[in-house]
Amino acid sequence: MEKANIDWANIGFGYMPTSKRFVSNFKNGAWDAGVLTEDDKVVISECAGVLQYAQTCFEGLKAYTTEDGHIVCFRPDLNAERMIDSCKRLEMPVFPKERFIQAVHDVVAANEAYVPPYGSGATLYIRPYMFGSSPVIGVKPAQEYQFRMFVTPVGPYFKGGAKPITIRVSDFDRAAPNGTGHIKAGLNYAMSLYAISDAHRQGFDENMYLDAATRTKVEETGGANFIFVTKDGKVVTPKSNSILPSITRRSLMYVAKEYLGLDAEEREVYFDEVKDMAECGLCGTAAVISPVGKINDHGKEICFPSGMDDMGPVTKKLYDTLTGIQMGRLKAPEGWIHVIK
Numbered sequence: 166m167e168k169a170n171i172d173w174a175n176i177g178f179g180y181m182p183t184s185k186r187f188v189s190n191f192k193n194g195a196w197d198a199g200v201l202t203e204d205d206k207v208v209i210s211e212c213a214g215v216l217q218y219a220q221t222c223f224e225g226l227k228a229y230t231t232e233d234g235h236i237v238c239f240r241p242d243l244n245a246e247r248m249i250d251s252c253k254r255l256e257m258p259v260f261p262k263e264r265f266i267q268a269v270h271d272v273v274a275a276n277e278a279y280v281p282p283y284g285s286g287a288t289l290y291i292r293p294y295m296f297g298s299s300p301v302i303g304v305k306p307a308q309e310y311q312f313r314m315f316v317t318p319v320g321p322y323f324k325g326g327a328k329p330i331t332i333r334v335s336d337f338d339r340a341a342p343n344g345t346g347h348i349k350a351g352l353n354y355a356m357s358l359y360a361i362s363d364a365h366r367q368g369f370d371e372n373m374y375l376d377a378a379t380r381t382k383v384e385e386t387g388g389a390n391f392i393f394v395t396k397d398g399k400v401v402t403p404k405s406n407s408i409l410p411s412i413t414r415r416s417l418m419y420v421a422k423e424y425l426g427l428d429a430e431e432r433e434v435y436f437d438e439v440k441d442m443a444e445c446g447l448c449g450t451a452a453v454i455s456p457v458g459k460i461n462d463h464g465k466e467i468c469f470p471s472g473m474d475d476m477g478p479v480t481k482k483l484y485d486t487l488t489g490i491q492m493g494r495l496k497a498p499e500g501w502i503h504v505i506k
């Protein structure tokens with residue numbers, strides 16, 4: 166298969182239309198068979214539920230070319246399950262898990278020319294999403310929905326290696342207790358845009374959100390979960406029901422225990438403890454792990470011993486092991502790698 170004429174090493178993290186995307190419509194209580202289409206435009210009512218009351222959710226995962234030339238994706242079953250949870254919370258119809266995985270398979274296979282080659286640092290980002298497409302003016306769930314999935318090649322998240330970032334403790338809240346923080350909904354992002362733009366204006370890369378009820382416990386950033394490494398080498402990640410359950414974070418915790426023989430614990434993490442941590446990182450599909458070098462708490466700085474030049478040593482091991490599994494350099498746990506070709 167001839168690859169698309171793309172300068173793989175120099176593409177950014179942006180959208181580029183590819184040849185095919187998957188579309189299925191929900192009408193009269195059922196999903197249709199769905200199609201792969203070249204049409205990259207969505208045509209819906211001016212009064213569609215998504216446009217009036219933000220009834221929409223999404224997922225994000227990646228496909229990779231492995232060292233031995235296969236095209237694979239990473240744990241799509243968990244994205245399917247998480248999207249089902251998001252849909253239920255938003256009164257949207259669920260898209261069946263097996264059909265979701267099949268759609269991932271078909272969309273990636275149909276866009277093989279856009280799967281970046283092994284070693285380029287680039288990957289194919291897959292974006293499944295669903296929205297209420299029929300008119301809604303009185304507040305209620307839409308009657309009709311569209312499920313779509315497109316792919317776009319994305320460049321290496323960090324050009325020239327992962328440099329530690331500086332984040333600030335935010336005065337804004339991301340998620341209410343018993344709210345929607347645990348689902349992957351656009352609404353959680355719309356309301357975070359002011360906070361992130363404000364952080365950028367103040368010279369910070371990201372916001373650290375604390376729990377909204379007590380402002381004493383670490384939650385997450387706008388789009389990535391935290392992992393910390395304690396000074397005695399234990400991997401710790403915050404536990405809260407208003408955090409989005411990151412698949413990267415869950416995978417890293419497994420890797421810490423089963424591949425690296427480390428203690429790994431999901432528990433409440435008080436902000437007061439953070440100053441005593443040895444390493445800090447943000448995890449998500451896009452970057453796998455972004456190391457955090459410094460946290461600014463209203464002018465008071467917490468500088469991690471790992472510094473501002475490199476990832477901490479444990480973070481680096483976690484990163485290398487998980488990306489090794491994804492790229493086929495290390496043996497994956499049963500069921501983690503879905504082979505497309």
Ligand SMILES: *Cc1c(COP(=O)(O)O)cnc(C)c1O
Binds near residue numbers: 409448
């Ligand atoms: C998607 C997302 C993450 C990362 O999840 P992954 O499954 O690892 O990509 C973390 N936090 C939020 C708020 C997210 O939306």
